[in-house]
Amino acid sequence: MATLEINNLHAEVAENGERILRGVDLEVESGEIHALMGPNGSGKSTTAKVIAGHPAYDVTEGEILLHLDDEDLADIDEELEEEHYHWDLLDLEPNERAALGIFLAFQYPAEIEGVTMTNFLRQALNAKHEEREELFEDEEEAEADDEDEGYESSPMEGPQDEGEIGVAEFQQILSEKMELLDMDESFAQRYLNAGFSGGEKKQNEVLQAAILEPSIAVLDEIDSGLDIDRLSDVAQGIERLSDEQGTGVLQITHYQRILDYVEPDRVHVMLDGEVVMDGDAELAEELEEEGYDWVREQVYETA
Amino acid sequence: MSSDQDHLQQTDTEERFDFKKDSKAAYAAEKGLTEETIHAISDDKDEPDWMRERRLRALEQFQAMPMPTDWPGQPDLSELDIDEIVPYVRPDIETRGGVDDWTDLPDEIKDTFDKLGIPEAEKNALSGVGAQYESEVVYQNMQERWEEKGVVFCNMDEAVQEHEELVKEHFMTNCVPPSDNKFAALHGAIWSGGSFVYVPEDVTVEMPVQAYFRMNSEGMGQFEHTLIIAEENSEVHYIEGCSAPKYSAFNLHSGGVEVFVGEDAHVQYSTVQNWSKNTYNLNTKRALVEQEGRMEWISGSMGSKATMLYPSTVLKGRGASDNHITIAFAGEGQDIDTGAKVYHNAPNTKSTIESKSISKDGGRTNYRGLVHIADGAENSSTAVECDALMFDNESTSDTMPYMEINESKVDVAHEATVGKIGDEDIFYLQTRGLDDDDAKQMIVSGFIEPITEELPIEYAVELNRLVELEMEGSLG
Numbered sequence: 001m002a003t004l005e006i007n008n009l010h011a012e013v014a015e016n017g018e019r020i021l022r023g024v025d026l027e028v029e030s031g032e033i034h035a036l037m038g039p040n041g042s043g044k045s046t047t048a049k050v051i052a053g054h055p056a057y058d059v060t061e062g063e064i065l066l067h068l069d070d071e072d073l074a075d076i077d078e079e080l081e082e083e084h085y086h087w088d089l090l091d092l093e094p095n096e097r098a099a100l101g102i103f104l105a106f107q108y109p110a111e112i113e114g115v116t117m118t119n120f121l122r123q124a125l126n127a128k129h130e131e132r133e134e135l136f137e138d139e140e141e142a143e144a145d146d147e148d149e150g151y152e153s154s155p156m157e158g159p160q161d162e163g164e165i166g167v168a169e170f171q172q173i174l175s176e177k178m179e180l181l182d183m184d185e186s187f188a189q190r191y192l193n194a195g196f197s198g199g200e201k202k203q204n205e206v207l208q209a210a211i212l213e214p215s216i217a218v219l220d221e222i223d224s225g226l227d228i229d230r231l232s233d234v235a236q237g238i239e240r241l242s243d244e245q246g247t248g249v250l251q252i253t254h255y256q257r258i259l260d261y262v263e264p265d266r267v268h269v270m271l272d273g274e275v276v277m278d279g280d281a282e283l284a285e286e287l288e289e290e291g292y293d294w295v296r297e298q299v300y301e302t303a
Numbered sequence: 304m305s306s307d308q309d310h311l312q313q314t315d316t317e318e319r320f321d322f323k324k325d326s327k328a329a330y331a332a333e334k335g336l337t338e339e340t341i342h343a344i345s346d347d348k349d350e351p352d353w354m355r356e357r358r359l360r361a362l363e364q365f366q367a368m369p370m371p372t373d374w375p376g377q378p379d380l381s382e383l384d385i386d387e388i389v390p391y392v393r394p395d396i397e398t399r400g401g402v403d404d405w406t407d408l409p410d411e412i413k414d415t416f417d418k419l420g421i422p423e424a425e426k427n428a429l430s431g432v433g434a435q436y437e438s439e440v441v442y443q444n445m446q447e448r449w450e451e452k453g454v455v456f457c458n459m460d461e462a463v464q465e466h467e468e469l470v471k472e473h474f475m476t477n478c479v480p481p482s483d484n485k486f487a488a489l490h491g492a493i494w495s496g497g498s499f500v501y502v503p504e505d506v507t508v509e510m511p512v513q514a515y516f517r518m519n520s521e522g523m524g525q526f527e528h529t530l531i532i533a534e535e536n537s538e539v540h541y542i543e544g545c546s547a548p549k550y551s552a553f554n555l556h557s558g559g560v561e562v563f564v565g566e567d568a569h570v571q572y573s574t575v576q577n578w579s580k581n582t583y584n585l586n587t588k589r590a591l592v593e594q595e596g597r598m599e600w601i602s603g604s605m606g607s608k609a610t611m612l613y614p615s616t617v618l619k620g621r622g623a624s625d626n627h628i629t630i631a632f633a634g635e636g637q638d639i640d641t642g643a644k645v646y647h648n649a650p651n652t653k654s655t656i657e658s659k660s661i662s663k664d665g666g667r668t669n670y671r672g673l674v675h676i677a678d679g680a681e682n683s684s685t686a687v688e689c690d691a692l693m694f695d696n697e698s699t700s701d702t703m704p705y706m707e708i709n710e711s712k713v714d715v716a717h718e719a720t721v722g723k724i725g726d727e728d729i730f731y732l733q734t735r736g737l738d739d740d741d742a743k744q745m746i747v748s749g750f751i752e753p754i755t756e757e758l759p760i761e762y763a764v765e766l767n768r769l770v771e772l773e774m775e776g777s778l779g
Contacts, residue, residue: 052734055726094733103734110731114749120735123745128736191749208735 002030002101002215002248003067004051010061011050020046022273023062030072030215030248033238035259035284037252038270039292044252045107047270048220051250052104053094064089066100072215076136084136099131101215103247105205105222112192117204120192121211122170128212129164177210181237198225199234206237209247216248217241223258235261256288269295336386338362341492348495353471354463361481361491368485371611376669376701378609378638383555383583385489449508454539455501456512459528462499469501473530478561479589487587490526490559497527497558502537504565511540511573511759529560533568535593540571542762555583556607562590564598566620571599573758575766578606580637586612594620594649600627601757603766604641605773613671615644618652618683625654630754632773633666633698642672642703647680647713656687659751663694663774667701674715675707684714691721692750694743744771 009024020043028034038044050057051064066087073080089097112120165173174188183203193201202222209217219238223231239262241247251264259267259281267284269277271292276299277283287295341362345355370380449456455466462470475481481491498514514529533539543560556578564570570590578584584607590598600614616625627643639662645654660668670689691700702719724746732742748755748767755763 052730054730093738094730095736095738098734098736106731106734110725110728112728112732112746112749114752115745120745123741124732124735124737127738127741131736131738212735 001069001246002072003065004028004102004216004248004250005065005067006047006051006062007065008062009047009050009059009064011046011057011059014056014058020057020273021050024270024273024275026250026268026275028216028248028250031242031246032265033242033249033251033262035251035253035264035267036270036275037254037267037284037287040254042270043273044270045220046273048104048218048250048252051089051097051218052102053089053092053097059090066097066102066216068100068215072101073136076132078136080136095127095131096135098212098214099128099135101213103209103212103214103217105202105209105217105219107221107224109193109201109205111194111196113194115192116189117192118171118174118188121174121208122165122167124208125170125211126164173211177207180240181207181210182233183207199227199230202226202234203230203237206234206241209241210237210245213245214247216250218250218252220252221254222251223253223255231258232261234258238262256284259284271296271299336362336365336489336492344493344495348460348463350463351467351471354474357475357481358492358494361475361488364481365485365488365492368488370485374671376640376671376703378611378640380583380585380609448510449506452506453501453503454506454508455499457499459497459499459530460495462530466499466501469532470499470530473532473561473563474528475559475561478563478591479559479587483587483589486557486585487559490528490557490587494526494528494559498529498531498541498543500529500531500533500539500541502533502539502568504534505536506534507538508540511542513542525556525558527558529558531560531562531570531572533562533564533570533596535565536567537565538569540573542759543572543574543576554581554608555585558586558588560586560588560614562588562598564590564592564596564623566593567595568593569597569599571601572614573601573762575603575758575762575769576605577769578610580606580608582607584610584612588612588614590614590616590625592616592618592620592623592625595622596620597623598625599757600625600629600643601754602629603751603754604629604631604639605769607637607639609638610641612641613644613673615646615673616654617646617648618654618680619648621649622651623649624652627654627656627658628754628757629656629658630751631658631660631668632770633660633662633668634773635664635666637666638669639667640669640671642670644673645675645685647674647676647683647685649677650679650681650683652680652683654685656685656689657753658687658689659754660689660691660700661694661747661750661770662691662698662700665695665697667699669701669703670719671703673705673707676710676713676715678709680710681712683710684716686716687718689719690750691719692747693721693723695723740775744774747774 004027006024006026009021011021012019024043024047036044036047046057050059066089068085073084087100089102178185178187181203193204196204205222222234226234235258238249242249251258251262253259263281264284267279267281268275269287277295338359341358345358371377372380457465475491479487481488500512502508529543531539531541560572562570562572592598598616602614604610604612614627618625625645629641629643631639631641633639639660642658643656645656647654654674656672658670660670662668668691672687674685674687676683676685687704689702689704691702693700700721704717706715706717708715724743728746729739729742732745733739737745747770751766751770755766758766
């Protein structure tokens with residue numbers, strides 16, 4: 001059972017010092033679905049990027065903690081110290097956060113030409129496992145591992161060291177996940193997001209989450225630009241993440257629409273870089289009817 | 304005879320470097336490039352008079368031509384001392400000690416081979432140790448399989464002796480004449496080694512013809528000549544060079560490549576080359592393509608201090624076509640000026656140029672291209688695409704596409720993109736678990752994928768490895 005705990009998070013744009021986040025508090029546990037809502041410019045996407053470690057933002061105050069338990073660490077062979085259960089994500093690189101089980105689905109994912117989905121996903125999965133081992137092994141072993149062992153296999157094929165997932169085995173995993181998401185087989189051989197439609201990109205983000213099996217997935221406006229059929233596919237994929245893999249989902253969205261398909265356990269409303277209101281699924285419906293001005297008035301009155 | 308020469312000859316005998324023995328002695332000439340040098344080379348190779356005369360004439364032309372200095376954005380050649388060339392051609396005993404023993408190679412070279420994951424036997428071959436034997440095996444296999452069909456694949460020096468008429472007709476006559484440029488003239492004067500490929504009419508050579516080890520075994524093959532003649536309706540894929548670093552004490556490489564593509568014939572010339580970082584790489588490569596013939600150039604240029612290389616194609620016959628795919632990588636202190644030239648001299652001709660370059664740590668890449676469409680070459684089309692990828696703000700990349708269009712009924716497209724490796728792209732891959740370096744490598748190997756997919760797998764793999772090593776800055 002992993003818990004993502006965000007306390008009093010303040011962040012600004014590294015380039016110009018523009019303050020975006022002004023004290024965000026949030027807590028998401030694995031298996032739960034949270035919706036983070038708010039008008040444009042309220043800081044939702046920035047929150048997502050800061051959680052994942054985007055270099056364009058400086059965190060000026062607050063903390064992002066990830067608490068893990070034995071279940072989350074069942075794959076680790078090492079004797080684990082107390083510190084291995086609690087991590088301050090702000091000390092870690094984006095790929096280290098990924099290795100600990102943080103996943104960010106992008107609103108506008110990068111298009112990488114020349115890299116097939118299969119190749120990319122297999123390398124990502126293997127990189128995640130490798131990084132995970134490094135994060136949890138003790139320092140002496142880490143040093144020994146640092147010695148350059150050279151290449152044992154083709155970098156085009158990706159690494160195939162002991163314990164890593166080979167091409168055939170990975171194909172199997174990929175086809176299964178793609179079938180669950182009702183994705184066409186040709187997907188696997190296409191270049192990563194290159195020439196994908198908006199809907200395909202969103203589906204691809206969910207596919208990646210299904211393969212990388214994160215503890216906490218932050219989904220940044222995964223519902224934008226989807227037609228009804230695709231929205232339903234994507235929503236099913238998200239529910240499966242939550243139900244079957246026990247992933248904690250932080251669903252960032254502008255509209256109620258996707259919440260008709262994926263019912264949230266908790267709903268949070270952001271305004272001007274802060275979470276100003278929390279509630280259950282009904283809150284989302286109220287927002288749909290009343291709009292964000294209503295929240296602003298409420299908050300303003302109480303303040 | 305100097306003690307250097309004694310040592311050389313002794314080494315040669317021990318290594319059974321038969322045909323190279325003479326040429327090595329010849330190359331131990333006096334400093335400076337003179338007629339005597341040419342006579343010595345020609346004597347030692349026991350060349351027919353016509354070849355000796357061509358060399359002498361090329362020397363004259365070389366001496367008469369000025370150094371190219373004033374091209375816009377041209378790499379700086381001011382440190383290249385032509386008068387020092389001949390002594391450089393002579394193998395240097397200290398650094399060529401590797402001929403005897405792998406362990407005598409400089410550490411950085413051994414290191415690179417290790418990082419490439421090349422096995423010991425292959426390392427020896429690549430570094431010049433015992434390579435001659437290996438290369439003979441390569442030739443032998445080719446001959447057994449194809450000689451009955453009339454295919455010839457041999458060393459260029461041998462070809463002068465064994466296939467004199469063919470060579471006499473085609474060697475630096477109307478494809479790359481020495482008058483083409485100063486370095487073509489230099490090449491014509493002191494060329495040595497290289498490959499000769501002849502494919503008779505209607506013969507398709509299904510497997511790629513590879514001069515893989517031989518290029519390296521030459522050692523002194525810094526002026527190697529490649530002559531490919533594909534007769535009507537024939538087909539061949541020739542692969543030259545190696546993707547391992549060319550260990551060389553020399554600082555000038557000036558090769559020549561001539562390709563004759565007959566009617567309805569198809570030639571693919573692929574090369575992945577990585578020169579030591581002190582080398583000036585100044586080559587002339589050209590193909591003449593007859594009616595409905597097809598020429599393809601696939602090249603990866605790595606290493607060198609400065610490279611000037613613009614493989615060129617003359618589409619002579621109606622319906623002839625040409626396809627260029629090039630990739631260049633420039634790191635610190637490197638200036639890679641490369642591109643393509645295509646002359647559309649007949650109707651219905653077609654060309655595509657796809658150029659990719661990567662620069663990092665202050666390196667410079669330049670695409671320099673020329674597409675010429677002659678008056679009367681109606682219904683011809685050309686498409687040029689240049690993509691540059693830069694790692695940092697210190698690196699530079701320029702695009703200089705020249706288009707000379709003298710015919711109105713043509714289709715011309717040019718597209719250029721220049722980009723820095725995107726922070727968003729890297730971040731995206733990092734959130735999927737890849738570290739910063741792996742993310743960059745993934746982006747670069749995707750970027751060069753159009754090249755790697757055209758190459759046989761072992762070359763593609765090594766090209767990828769080389770790029771990775773370049774990116775880590777671990778190549779010497």
